[in-house]
Amino acid sequence: MLCWSGCMVQRSKEWIPGKESRQGGMCVIWGKGKRRGIVLLLTAVMLSGCGVAESGEMYQIREEKPAKEEKTVLEVYAWEDEEKNLQLLSEAYLRTRPGMEIQLHVIPASEYSQQMMAISRGVKEGDCVFFPHIAEAAIWVNKGLLQNLESYIGELEAGFTDWYQGDKQEYKEYMCPYRMSRWAVFYNKKIFEEREIPYPEGDWTWEEYAQTAMLLTERVGVNRIYGAMGFEPTSSWWRVPARTRGANNPLADQDLAMFREAAKWCYDMTYERKAQLPYTEWTEQQGRTNNEVFLGGSVGMCFTGDWSVSWLNEKIEEKNLDFEYDIAPMPRWEEEPLHNISDAAVISMVKSTVHPDAAGDFIRFVCGPEGAAILAERDYIPAWDSEEIRETFLNSEKYPEHREFFFMEGELSCVPASLGYSEAMEVVQEEIMSYLLQEQSLDQCFDNIEHALKTMKAKE
Helix, strand or coil, X not given: CEEECCEEECCCXXXXXXXXXXXXXXXXXXXXXXXXXXXXXXXXXXHHCCCCCCCCEEEEEEECCCCCCCCEEEEEEEEHHHHHHHHHHHHHHHHCCCCEEEEEEEECHHHHHHHHHHHHCCCCCXXXXXXXXXXXXXXXXXXXXXXXXHHHHHHHHHHECCXXXXXXXXXXXXXXXXXXXCEEEXXXXXXXXXXXXXXXXXXXXXXXXXXXXXXXXXXXCCEEEEEECCCCCCCCHHHHHHHCCCCCCCCCHHHXXXXXXXXXXXXXXXXXXXXXXXXHHHHHHCCCCHHHHHHCCCEEEEEEECHHHHHHHHHHHHHCCCCCEEEECCCECCCCCCCEECCEEEEEEECCCCCHHHHHHHHXXXXXXXXXXXXXXXXXXXXXXXXXXXXXXXXXXXXXXXXXXXXXXXXXXXXXXXXXXXXXXXXHHHHHHHHHCCCCCHHHHHHHHHHHHHHHHHHC
16 A cells, blocks of 8 residues: 555455446546556656555546535526626625525516516526516515515615605515616716807706707707707606606606606607707617617717616727716706605515525625625615715716716605506506607696596506
8 A cells, every 4th residue: 555645545456457446535447557657657646645556557546526516596587787787796696605506587677577477376486586676576575476584684774775665664674775776967078068068067957957958959960969868758768857856656646747747848858949869760769778879979968877877888998989978966846956866776585485595695795785896896876875885986987077966965766666656657658658759739648647547546
């Protein structure tokens, strides 16, 4: 028997050449070899810490691999815009949890109801679900599909600013915020400079925004530069001016009245002031997103959220574009205080999960300081609002320069966790789309909305 560094080789006449013998945790392969081969092998063995027996016979030893342990696999669902964030968060999480795997299912935001039905019927397995806002999560809570998170993430609550609005306060225990979107006016610095118009800074109103957009708008050759973006008619961004007044819920009469004023303001910006990209021209954009249109240089300003920062910066760097932008605070309604639009993206645990502890651990990672640091470095505003995390976001050397305008003082304006919210918004959106496309009048539009909402409330 020979031994180097505790690695043993032994000879047995009972072994059959070419066969393997397993002893304890070792696997031994036996075979014939010439003497010169032994010298080479001995050299290698002395370096590696394994041994060789008598001359003329060679033994190769390797450590037998233990049986592969089964890993805990979390089935995670998220909407398509979050794919990159979730990839990075999952990779960071798994680095310190070797016994875990994450299966990420990316779905369009419009398919949450289908996924909900599949999970509720047991057709699909699920452990965690990411929601773009709390209203969507509230539907799942009401259906009894989500697990109460209080015992899993209770200690995290102290790290969040106000993030929940809704008439069902108990629903808050079934979701945990990981991102808190903030809005601002993004503007193309070059267009402002060419027209010698000062950059917008500080407090301003929607009327001042409109006046600035009119000054920026002009025809350049066969192309027209618009002062403001405008948005495709199928989106609900026409209501942004109302949201800066604190109006979010179409089921509330006061909010619905502000929605009407916001829709008219957007209509006038397009057809009366002619200062924003017309709704009818969005069909010519060939599927381009708002960010792509803005980056294309055909609009001076657009209002959007912090998520646009990451996308714009990545594209500018990737394509080496000569494009400079900055942000200004969101405008406020005349004679009214500013409400800061801020919606929480949340994560929940599926009630039927077979891995509740692992799912809870993943949720704590994503929503806590570790996940927040990853999001802040990617130019997203996390829900975890420590001084260190906010400094990470604010002190970035990338665009925009005035990131502090994302954090203006004022009450937050959030999508509510109301069960009828999503259905009501579908009704409102369909009618206002027809109005913005000049297919019906404002009065007819809201007559239809009020009738539909009244019918919907009567069914409750």
